[in-house]
Amino acid sequence: MRLVDLPSPNFGPRRGGIRPDMLVLHYTGMRSAEDALDRLCDEEAQVSAHYVIDEEGTVYRLVREDKRAWHAGRGCWRGETDINSRSIGIELVNPGHEFGYRPFPIAQMASLILLAGELVREYAIPPLHVLAHSDVAPDRKEDPGELFDWPSLAAAGIGAWPQPNGQDMASWSNAEIRELLGRVGYGTAWEKPDGTAWDGTAWDGAAAKTLLAFQRHWRPARLTGQPDTETVARLRALVREYCPANGTTVSA
Ligand SMILES: [Zn+2]
Incomplete structure (x- = not known):
C-alpha cells in the first residue's frame, strides 16, 4: 500500500x-x-x-x-x-x-x-x-x-453483512421496518413529502429515502425505497446478528 x-x-x-x-x-x-x-x-x-x-x-x-x-x-x-x-x-x-x-x-x-x-x-x-x-x-x-x-x-472483518434465514422471510409491517431501521442506527424521525409526520401508510418522503439508503448498502440489487421480502430479511438478520437483545447496537 x-x-x-x-x-x-x-x-x-x-x-x-x-x-x-x-x-x-x-x-x-x-x-x-x-x-x-x-x-x-x-x-x-x-x-x-x-x-x-x-x-x-x-x-x-x-x-x-x-x-x-x-x-x-x-x-x-x-x-x-x-x-x-x-x-x-x-x-x-x-x-x-x-x-x-x-x-x-x-x-x-x-x-x-x-x-x-x-x-x-x-x-x-x-x-x-x-x-x-x-x-x-x-x-x-x-x-x-x-x-x-x-x-x-x-x-475481511470490516463492517456488517447479514446472513438471513428462513424465518427472516416472514411477512412484515411498516412499523416493524421502521423500528428495525432505528435499531440499526438510521434516523427515523421521518416526514412525509407534505411536511407532516410519517404515518406508516406508505413508503414516501424521508421514509423511502432511508429505506433506499439501506438498500444501497445491504440490498444493492433493488434500489426502490420500497420493502420487499429480501430487503426485510436482510434488515432482520442485520439486527439479529449485530444488535444485542437489549435493543442497543454494539458500541465501542
Ligand atoms: Zn460523501
Missing part, C-alpha cells in the same frame, strides 16, 4: 477531543483524482477527509486521525449528529453517479481493506459503525453507492 502525505488545511479539533469510533466511506464524485485532491486541499472549499484512495490503490493522507475532518456534513447515526467528530472519513476516487459511476477497481479495494482493517482494529470500530455517507445522510447523499463491495469488507 503506497502512502502519500498530502496535508489539507481543512480540519479542526474533535468535539471534546473524543476518540473516533466510526468509519464513513465516500466516493469523490469528481471527474478525476487530481480534481478531487485539489478540492479537498483547497481552503476555500471547506471540505476534506482523512484519507483518499485513488483507483490505482495509492492512499493519500490529508488529515491526521486525531483531528476532525470535514467529510460528512449534516447527518445522524444512532442519535449522533456530529458525525465528523466521531468518525474517520475515507474518500474513494470514483466519478460517481453524476460523472460516470463505475466499479471500484481491485487495487483500490485492496488498499481500502488494508487501511480500514488497521483502523477498525486500532479504534475498535464496531460492525454497524462502518458506514456509507448515504447511511448517515440518506436525504441528500448516495455515496459510495450500490457498486461498492461491502461483502468483501465484511469478509
